[in-house]
Amino acid sequence: DAKTTQPNSMESNEEEPVHLPCNHSTISGTDYIHWYRQLPSQGPEYVIHGLTSNVNNRMASLAIAEDRKSSTLILHRATLRDAAVYYCILRGLSSNTGKLIFGQGTTLQVKP
Amino acid sequence: GAGVSQSPSNKVTEKGKDVELRCDPISGHTALYWYRQSLGQGLEFLIYFQGNSAPDKSGLPSDRFSAERTGGSVSTLTIQRTQQEDSAVYLCASSLVKGQNYEQYFGPGTRLTVT
Numbered sequence: 001d002a003k004t005t006q007p008n009s010m011e012s013n014e015e016e017p018v019h020l021p022c023n024h025s026t027i028s029g030t031d032y033i034h035w036y037r038q039l040p041s042q043g044p045e046y047v048i049h050g051l052t053s054n055v056n057n058r059m060a061s062l063a064i065a066e067d068r069k070s071s072t073l074i075l076h077r078a079t080l081r082d083a084a085v086y087y088c089i090l091r092g093l094s095s096n097t098g099k100l101i102f103g104q105g106t107t108l109q110v111k112p
Numbered sequence: 113g114a115g116v117s118q119s120p121s122n123k124v125t126e127k128g129k130d131v132e133l134r135c136d137p138i139s140g141h142t143a144l145y146w147y148r149q150s151l152g153q154g155l156e157f158l159i160y161f162q163g164n165s166a167p168d169k170s171g172l173p174s175d176r177f178s179a180e181r182t183g184g185s186v187s188t189l190t191i192q193r194t195q196q197e198d199s200a201v202y203l204c205a206s207s208l209v210k211g212q213n214y215e216q217y218f219g220p221g222t223r224l225t226v227t
Contacts, residue, residue, distance in 0.1 A: 032213060034215070042221075043205070043219055043220055043221050044216075046215035049213070049215065098160075098207065098209075098211060098214070098216075099160055099168070100145075100157065100216060102147075102155040104154055105154070
């Protein structure tokens with residue numbers, strides 16, 4: 001699976017939007033872009049995923065660049081509960097087990 | 113509905129002892145994964161089960177680690193002759209199927225401490 005690059009940490013104020021970037025310049029045409037997050041002392045939690053088009057769900061939005069070499073996870077109104085490590089992961093056909101390969105992720109701090 | 117459950121939530125064991133960690137996946141999920149997260153480290157894949165197919169053991173760090181999945185449901189991860197470097201949080205996840213378009217649901221993990 002192709003590699004992703006994320007900033008180590010970001011800060012946000014409560015109730016403001018947060019844009020978490022992810023670079024994946026070596027993405028292949030069949031790689032899905034997945035986002036998971038891990039709240040303190042919990043297992044990872046699925047957030048959202050997409051292939052080419054932007055995606056929205058109840059938790060977040062995923063904006064995918066036209067060339068697919070980068071994507072942005074958007075939290076529309078950050079809450080204190082959104083403080084977590086956010087992982088951007090590519091999942092491709094080359095991994096026939098579907099296992100997730102986690103990087104270091106972005107640690108998001110949310111200030112009241 | 114019920115999520116992925118793991119037991120015990122915490123386990124303290126002496127170096128050299130064997131331990132068994134249990135995972136109950138979401139009912140109907142055919143794919144099951146084990147990961148571990150060491151202190152200050154990222155999550156690393158250990159082993160994967162899918163139906164009756166041969167498991168993918170490529171992530172197991174040594175032959176002291178083994179896992180089985182009985183009846184396509186419950187899974188047990190066994191660590192023999194535990195070492196201090198085995199101390200970590202062991203996480204189980206399940207997925208409806210193995211495909212890249214399906215999310216994985218994680219359990220709360222078992223925190224293993226080897227003294």
